[in-house]
Amino acid sequence: MTTRFGLLGAGRIGKVHAKAISSNPKAQLVAVADAFEKAANDLASQYGCAVRSVGEILKSSDIDAVVICTPTDTHADLIEQFSKAGKAIFCEKPIDLDVERVKACLKVVDAAGGTLMVGFNRRFDPHFQAVKHTIDQGEIGAVEMVTIVSRDPGAPPVDYIKRSGGIFRDMTIHDFDMARFLLGEEIDTVSAQASVLVDPDIGTAGDYDSVSVMLSTASGKHATISNSRRATYGYDQRIEVHGSKGAVSAENQRPVSIEVANASGYTRPPLHDFFMTRYTEAYANEISAFIDAVESKSPASPSGIDGLIALALAEAALKSVKESRAVKVSEITGPLADRSVFQGR
Amino acid sequence: MTTRFGLLGAGRIGKVHAKAISSNPKAQLVAVADAFEKAANDLASQYGCAVRSVGEILKSSDIDAVVICTPTDTHADLIEQFSKAGKAIFCEKPIDLDVERVKACLKVVDAAGGTLMVGFNRRFDPHFQAVKHTIDQGEIGAVEMVTIVSRDPGAPPVDYIKRSGGIFRDMTIHDFDMARFLLGEEIDTVSAQASVLVDPDIGTAGDYDSVSVMLSTASGKHATISNSRRATYGYDQRIEVHGSKGAVSAENQRPVSIEVANASGYTRPPLHDFFMTRYTEAYANEISAFIDAVESKSPASPSGIDGLIALALAEAALKSVKESRAVKVSEITGPLADRSVFQGR
Amino acid sequence: MTTRFGLLGAGRIGKVHAKAISSNPKAQLVAVADAFEKAANDLASQYGCAVRSVGEILKSSDIDAVVICTPTDTHADLIEQFSKAGKAIFCEKPIDLDVERVKACLKVVDAAGGTLMVGFNRRFDPHFQAVKHTIDQGEIGAVEMVTIVSRDPGAPPVDYIKRSGGIFRDMTIHDFDMARFLLGEEIDTVSAQASVLVDPDIGTAGDYDSVSVMLSTASGKHATISNSRRATYGYDQRIEVHGSKGAVSAENQRPVSIEVANASGYTRPPLHDFFMTRYTEAYANEISAFIDAVESKSPASPSGIDGLIALALAEAALKSVKESRAVKVSEITGPLADRSVFQGR
Amino acid sequence: MTTRFGLLGAGRIGKVHAKAISSNPKAQLVAVADAFEKAANDLASQYGCAVRSVGEILKSSDIDAVVICTPTDTHADLIEQFSKAGKAIFCEKPIDLDVERVKACLKVVDAAGGTLMVGFNRRFDPHFQAVKHTIDQGEIGAVEMVTIVSRDPGAPPVDYIKRSGGIFRDMTIHDFDMARFLLGEEIDTVSAQASVLVDPDIGTAGDYDSVSVMLSTASGKHATISNSRRATYGYDQRIEVHGSKGAVSAENQRPVSIEVANASGYTRPPLHDFFMTRYTEAYANEISAFIDAVESKSPASPSGIDGLIALALAEAALKSVKESRAVKVSEITGPLADRSVFQGR
Incomplete structure (x- = not known):
């Protein structure tokens, strides 16, 4: 077929x-x-x-x-x-x-x-899938803290930024979905801070280029996300999950894994230069x-509802930045009592 | 002499x-x-x-x-x-x-x-000092985001917890100081979330065992801290600094660095089992x-004023948890206009 | 076209x-x-x-x-x-x-x-090509010592062994070619030792399963090769080149690069389980x-003459084992004065 | 006492x-x-x-x-x-x-x-001791192949070289002892090749600066040693043991373990600059x-007899280079039938 x-x-x-x-x-x-x-x-x-x-x-x-x-x-x-x-x-x-x-x-x-x-x-990246599998096998016990670092090699053009909906909806949204994927429990509260450190034009366009986010679930599990629009060393994509019995992490990927040693030290090449090569297998x-x-x-899977919730988390993060406070996801989505409606099959 | x-x-x-x-x-x-x-x-x-x-x-x-x-x-x-x-x-x-x-x-x-x-x-740990030195040499450009992961192998007795002033004043205080040491700019705002995931008795004693903290400076630099009172794999002490030209990190330390390979994979031994052996050189x-x-x-250096500010950050973090909002450090310390007074030489 | x-x-x-x-x-x-x-x-x-x-x-x-x-x-x-x-x-x-x-x-x-x-x-593996490129760029200066470790996950059936021409012609031949590829100078002398440590049936069939080889060029450059027909941890394929200004190495590859940490230590998964997955890109x-x-x-390239010389090195290695002495490659090939004849275009 | x-x-x-x-x-x-x-x-x-x-x-x-x-x-x-x-x-x-x-x-x-x-x-280095302990615990099964890489940061003065007894007796002797320590069986045969690649004055003084050695035991276990008098990246001291059930290795040590990432890649500092700092704990x-x-x-332990045998291995290596053949250790020591005499307690 x-x-x-x-x-x-x-x-x-x-x-x-x-x-x-x-x-x-x-x-x-x-x-x-x-x-x-x-x-x-x-x-x-x-x-x-x-x-x-x-x-x-x-x-x-x-x-x-x-x-x-x-x-x-x-x-x-x-x-x-x-x-x-x-x-x-x-x-x-x-x-x-x-x-x-x-x-x-x-x-x-x-x-x-x-x-x-x-x-x-990213849910389909073999390394992140192996992380998820490790969790599902119970190897690290109960998930407690998810740490996501996600940095782009360079900022997109400001024209793109203007149409993007902002860094939370455009970039962090992948990390929100990954946090949900790994936490195994819905996120309850979002706290975020954001600033413009990479390119002032991004600020002029009303967006941020450097953000940190803390998430918590009803039972008290944590996730943190660190984003920057610029990493000189390549496409920085790491996740780490700390649990009651251990931890599991997926390290960064590079196109070639050699190491050159000399009087300056031991040097491995930079990371992939962007998502097309980094996530070839994932796509x-x-x-x-x-x-x-x-x-x-x-x-x-991921379904329409997964798309909806990740977007709501982005909106909650933006609200948190604007209001300098922890924002409940339910403030954005409403109670989602009708969640079964949005199966997005 | x-x-x-x-x-x-x-x-x-x-x-x-x-x-x-x-x-x-x-x-x-x-x-x-x-x-x-x-x-x-x-x-x-x-x-x-x-x-x-x-x-x-x-x-x-x-x-x-x-x-x-x-x-x-x-x-x-x-x-x-x-x-x-x-x-x-x-x-x-x-x-x-x-x-x-x-x-x-x-x-x-x-x-x-x-x-x-x-x-x-920790300011005197040779690895962390090398991180600081790398920053001071300008190798990573302007500091933008500091990431600190700090987890103890196991929780102290609840009796100790009760007298400790709580996890922020007892444990995170080291990370607050490290964040200041590496950011090179005073912290302006603190957001924190905290929960009890390791030991319910810690909760009963009025404390937390798992905390995440976001810090920001007036110019928009970020720091995040992740703490847990229990890490099965040893004394987890990592710092990483992302800057405009690059990044620098200090990895975890273990007493022996061997690797055993077999059909189950490649295994390195656990980390140091606590601060006495991990920070021998630092002391x-x-x-x-x-x-x-x-x-x-x-x-x-670190001076009395460094001790005061780290304590104030701990207090701000606690306030942030209680009030679900970002807390200005000046809410705790007052303006510190008289800061020159507290040189604590 | x-x-x-x-x-x-x-x-x-x-x-x-x-x-x-x-x-x-x-x-x-x-x-x-x-x-x-x-x-x-x-x-x-x-x-x-x-x-x-x-x-x-x-x-x-x-x-x-x-x-x-x-x-x-x-x-x-x-x-x-x-x-x-x-x-x-x-x-x-x-x-x-x-x-x-x-x-x-x-x-x-x-x-x-x-x-x-x-x-x-293997000449087409991206990691080994990066090693070669590093050498060709002069980054490690003059090549002095090549170290090759090459171990199969498991021995082939004895029937295969019998038709294979022996471990030097069947398995080490790849490493002989890699040594030539990286040394940048023809090999002059071969010393080898060989034994049966993995499977006595391999010995009965007249072959070896564990071999070590030392190669030297006329100008005194060295290469060493270590082969085993069995490595419990997967398909072990490493090269390292030491030169006058530095060294370059290619590390082992694994299908997923995660790490699980717990009280037993930090464990990464085993390597690829054989050449089909390890060398997908190379093929x-x-x-x-x-x-x-x-x-x-x-x-x-590699040409027919490359195939001929690698085979001659295998034969020299076998002769070295039998006669407990260093064997000149010219003993096998003759003077190759007519080498231009064998371009094998 | x-x-x-x-x-x-x-x-x-x-x-x-x-x-x-x-x-x-x-x-x-x-x-x-x-x-x-x-x-x-x-x-x-x-x-x-x-x-x-x-x-x-x-x-x-x-x-x-x-x-x-x-x-x-x-x-x-x-x-x-x-x-x-x-x-x-x-x-x-x-x-x-x-x-x-x-x-x-x-x-x-x-x-x-x-x-x-x-x-x-080196027998007292904590990392090498952990390797030995891993072997003794049976974790890698029967020892089959020991690989030792040992390179000095720089060559000693030629005056020292002249009095040293030559590279095998002065430098490789440590690796001979380590091979014996890890093989758990006496070495039977030595093959070596040696050249002058680092400093022609060393050649003029009658010595070598770059050597490779293969050792075998009566039961067919292998060890290889690679030595150079100059490694730009520091004091290179690695051992690796391959066995029937797995392998164990001790990696190089550096004074500080940080990593700097930028557009040129990920760089860790060079190794220790010599034995005094590398082997502080060992001494x-x-x-x-x-x-x-x-x-x-x-x-x-190591006893006088250990000193004698390591010296004999050095002499056998030199003889192997001179005569382009595998040399039996017994050619140097005699039968050592009276070995019990030399306990060197």
Whole structure:
């Protein structure tokens, strides 16, 4: 059985998914759409697929699933349309920058009963998966404190920053999801501090480039997140989980692991220079998991609700910075008593 | 020239200092005092020094300096007495559990014009000193984010906890001082979260065993601290500083650095089992620095004011937990406009 | 431009190359041949290629190049046939177990003027390539001592051992080639010692399972090789080069790089469990380099002469063990004055 | 009980032992002798001991044991004299450069029945001891292959080289002893290769600066040693033992373990700059073990026979280089049938 894909968006992350799809023996990339014609054509000729409009893909009977890599402000609308059209949907994070809009969108998905998976790629990194597996095997006992360090090699252009929804929604959102993934308990409270240390233009644009976050669960588990938009030594991506019986950590990855020794000391090369090379395996595993969900018609994970909660944590963090206080997640999401509604299958 | 020492307190930390003093070629341990006679006698016979009462040491003309290792609630009184008697003073942290009492004590020290050094031993660890030196050399550019992980192998007895002033004043205080040491700028705001995950009796005693802290300076530098009273893998003591041009970290230390490989993987031994072995060199360097200050009649560092500020940070952290908000350090200390008063030389 | 491949042999290593060819955008796997019909069929259906006999592939005008993965005793004959037929040839090591047979074969290749590349895959490992690059950049000065540790996770079946030509020709041959690759100077003398420590049946079969080798060049550079047929901790593959200005090393690789800490210590997982996963990238890079040579009609590297010399080193090592003395490589190869003859392009 | 020491020789290694003795609570440094008066006086004033001639120490009733740190050509004579005088003897390696002279000396020691310990300090390094302990606990099964890398930061003056007996007797001798210590079986055969790569003056002086050695035992266990007189990255001292169930290794040591990360990569500082700082603990443990042997009147280890065998291995290595062949240790020592004679207690 082969899952036939339409790709919406042929930009940087679209290319990453195109490669993952075309390398997957269970998948076929049938068509790509992009408002920027040349981008669509280039990708189509590289992977031997058709160029179609979004509307055409929506109606294509030879397409089972779409991967949404268009600008964020189109995500929710596209999810709703394709959901109603009965296509399985993989959508890059975030679903929308607004929590209420996401809730509305997920209700549509639920009504349509379709498959929706949100692109938290790091859950599929083999090293982070091994961390999770170690926890699940009980090797470190009860999880107590999760420590996440996540730093980009360099800040994106300020134009990108302006459309990004801010560092918490754009960058920290991955770490919020990872914290939830590893804590095994919903986050109750968020405290954050944020500043502009890397590039004053980022401040002028109303955003931050250096943030620290503390999270706590109802039972008192902790997580901390440290983000910077600039790390001279490469793409810094570490997690560590401290538990009642031990701890487990995933170290940074580098393209080559050699060491040069001389009178100045022992030097290993810098880390990967960004997410495309750092998370190559993660992207492949992610699409593979999506295909499994599509094939088996089982709920996808991470789900729409996972996307919603990560976004709510981002909003809570921003509120915490603005108000200099710990913010309850429920202040953002409401009680989520109707959480079962948002399964985002 | 030899600095002649009186040791007040022959308990666990007193023994550590007795060893450091007796191994230092510029120092002589002349006498020890302890309310518990046997402890004083044992230490005296091991190091070949006299047993005297505190009052006798106060009046001893053959003693230049005292090391105060008595219970915390005696520190401020002893500092005042020995300061007035013209002895140089090394006092274990904290000076007192109450900020106002510390302020009053430091005024007495200032009036007497004596030397006072507070026992933040970690500043003298060769690895942490190398981190500081790397920063001072400009190798990582401007300091932006300090990350401190500090976990004890096991919780102390609840009796100790009850007298300790709580985890922030007893344990985190070292990390507060280290954060100040490395940030190179005073801390402006403290946010903390705290819970009981290790031992419910600690909670019953009104304390916490697992805490996370975020600190920020006026210019927006960050520091985070993660503490637990229990780490199965040993005495976990790591610091990492991220700056505009790079980062520097000090890794954990273990007594033997071998690695055993077999079908289960590659295993290195656990870390040191506590501070006495982990910080052996730090204690030796600390006493040596104190002796240098005494000999040169220059101000000691860390000073009384360093002790005061670390205590204020602890108090701010506790307030932050209680009130679920970011707390300004100035709420605790007042403006410290009179800071020059508290040189605690 | 696409290089069209015929694959001779659909066994373990044949599958590795089939995967590398089919993942390479510049290559097409056209046909596979195997005496064992089911193996050929399975591989053909997995990669969507034809099944043909060796004779048919020899005559196929839609095939530019062959990859020889058949049993060793067929290599030299196949190289000669396909060379005469004008196909580019990639042949797994060794060309033959007999040095004179290899010489004769290379003369045929030279006469035909075709491309021949020998499968020393490790030269294409990104980590080892980075070591080589570091040397070539002059970062460690003049190379002085190469240290190679190479241990298999477990011994192959004794049946395999019997046909293998012995550990030096089968296993150490890779390390001989790596030593030459890194020394940058031909090896002059070989000393070896060998014993049976892993499996007495290997001894009964006339082979060894544990060997140490010392190599020296005319100018006095050293290399040492340590081989065992069994390492409980995985596929142990390390190289280290010591030079006049420094040293460079490539550490072992593992599938996941996490670390679990508890009261027993700090444990990282075992290494890769064998060459297929350890050298995945190396195999892909190797085929890519072969395709580049085919496309550009430039000499392939490693060449036939590289295959010949590595084999001669294996023979010298065996002679050294038998005669308890240092053996000159020229005792095996003759003067190689006619070395230019054996370019094995 | 206190062991009262006389120190013969106040040079570089004499100072190392003076420090170890004076820091040991069970030892007292009573007197020092040195042909160079100023050296003796300086050391005496630093450690508060007397200056006496060798002859006076020989007759001193207040001295129980001597540490011999004089030039090598005086060792055997001094051992004989002090042995007859009933003093316990710790002698720096080697006992003599000539195997027959050592044998004769050990006979005298045996006749006198005294304690003789030879200074193979590395056996007392805590990391190497942990390796040995791991082996003894059976954690790696049967020992199969020992790998020793041992490189000095820089070559000694050629004047020293000329008197040293050559690199095998002066430098490799430590590694020969370590190989024996870890193999747990006597070495049967030695193969070595040697060259001059570091300093041509060393070659002019008739010595080598870069050597590789292979050792084998009767049962087929292997050891390899790699030595260079120059390593730009510091004092390189590694051992690794591969066994039937696993492997154990001791990594290099550095004075501070920090890591600096920037665009050039991740850099740890160089290693210790020589044996005095690298083996500080080893020297302290060594003297402590000697004192234990003196106090308990039990045989010292490493013994005189250990010194003899290490020297014989050095001689065998030199013979192997000269004759380009594997050399049996028995060619040097004779059958050692009378080995029980040389207990060198």
